[in-house]
Amino acid sequence: MKFTLESEKSSASDGCSGDLIMQQAEMKAECLIACDLCNSTDSEEISLIDRDGDYLRTVICRQCGLVYSDPRPSSEQIRNYYRSGYRVDYKATFQPKPKHVYRAGKTALERFRRIERILKRSCRVLDFGAGSGELVFVLLAMGYEASGFEPNEGYARFASEVLGLPVAEGFYQDVQIEPESQDVVTAFHVIEHLESPYDAFKRVRDWLRPNGHLLVEVPNVEAVCQWPHSRFHRAHLYNFNLATLQMLGRKAGYSVVNSWISSDGGNIMVIFQKNNELAPVSVKIPGNYERVSCIIRNHTYLRHLFTYFPYVRPFQKIAARIEEQRAVRKLESPREILDALVMRELLRKRSSV
Numbered sequence: 210m211k212f213t214l215e216s217e218k219s220s221a222s223d224g225c226s227g228d229l230i231m232q233q234a235e236m237k238a239e240c241l242i243a244c245d246l247c248n249s250t251d252s253e254e255i256s257l258i259d260r261d262g263d264y265l266r267t268v269i270c271r272q273c274g275l276v277y278s279d280p281r282p283s284s285e286q287i288r289n290y291y292r293s294g295y296r297v298d299y300k301a302t303f304q305p306k307p308k309h310v311y312r313a314g315k316t317a318l319e320r321f322r323r324i325e326r327i328l329k330r331s332c333r334v335l336d337f338g339a340g341s342g343e344l345v346f347v348l349l350a351m352g353y354e355a356s357g358f359e360p361n362e363g364y365a366r367f368a369s370e371v372l373g374l375p376v377a378e379g380f381y382q383d384v385q386i387e388p389e390s391q392d393v394v395t396a397f398h399v400i401e402h403l404e405s406p407y408d409a410f411k412r413v414r415d416w417l418r419p420n421g422h423l424l425v426e427v428p429n430v431e432a433v434c435q436w437p438h439s440r441f442h443r444a445h446l447y448n449f450n451l452a453t454l455q456m457l458g459r460k461a462g463y464s465v466v467n468s469w470i471s472s473d474g475g476n477i478m479v480i481f482q483k484n485n486e487l488a489p490v491s492v493k494i495p496g497n498y499e500r501v502s503c504i505i506r507n508h509t510y511l512r513h514l515f516t517y518f519p520y521v522r523p524f525q526k527i528a529a530r531i532e533e534q535r536a537v538r539k540l541e542s543p544r545e546i547l548d549a550l551v552m553r554e555l556l557r558k559r560s561s562v
């Protein structure tokens with residue numbers, strides 16, 4: 210299942226190139242979505258395909274450098290997709306298989322290590338877009354009061370029924386969370402999928418206690434570790450760099466505590482802290498539009514071939530898959546897989562003390 214836009218009726222195979230140009234021109238005129246960060250409609254087309262080679266029009270805001278899909282699916286299409294189609298689209302499964310649980314469990318432990326520094330004893334943590342619940346599992350196993358919510362029915366049910374975790378099924382607009390009830394909210398690879406990341410940041414701010422933290426990780430639009438054609442994905446309605454992600458938080462009433470870019474440049478993570486007073490913020494990022502558009506346009510196939518990424522990444526992936534197969538061979542239940550990972554982490558921590 211994929212997003213299907215009304216405007217996709219204008220596919221290249223439908224007619225002659227003249228028709229296509231006309232259709233695209235009409236679409237451009239009728240689909241000027243305002244930037245979620247600075248509200249400008251002064252945008253410029255930067256790509257017309259997604260990583261599968263399908264039509265996906267992506268623009269960059271000329272005022273702040275935020276990159277986003279325009280046109281984008283309707284709110285109803287987005288909800289239907291995430292409720293039932295997204296995981297099948299990504300992983301060809303309605304509920305996670307053992308290898309997925311192992312992979313997600315390892316990722317959850319890596320995330321836990323990154324956020325551990327701001328977790329105080331017995332603090333309440335909410336995982337926004339909890340998937341099949343692995344981060345909630347790890348946080349509970351490490352002694353924190355953790356819960357989450359997830360819009361995908363198959364994954365949310367897996368987390369609550371198979372793993373027995375406090376993971377509710379629902380979208381952030383609908384879940385019932387007490388105001389000022391959370392110390393930390395985590396959102397790993399979530400906000401790039403939302404119709405309005407700004408609206409989500411504001412909602413999270415209501416859930417956080419005074420001085421509470423929001424941790425956000427998203428793919429980095431400046432990344433050059435993947436092939437140029439793989440940059441845009443139709444499920445990602447927004448594509449951030451560090452400057453636009455940080456500014457989004459400032460606009461929504463947070464301060465930036467810390468930021469990281471992953472070693473391969475593929476992901477960015479920011480720790481925000483809730484400002485107890487809301488103050489107007491000037492959303493101006495001088496030079497960011499020029500910077501981002503220059504990086505994207507200069508990332509050509511030829512340049513990519515002269516980096517080490519196309520030669521190393523396939524081997525890294527194969528090695529990871531072999532390790533997964535080996536690790537889950539003797540562990541049948543998802544709980545056994547996650548318990549084994551947490552136990553390994555506790556032993557690692559003990560030996561490093």
Ligand SMILES: [Zn+2]
Binds near residue numbers: 248272
């Ligand atoms: Zn903008």
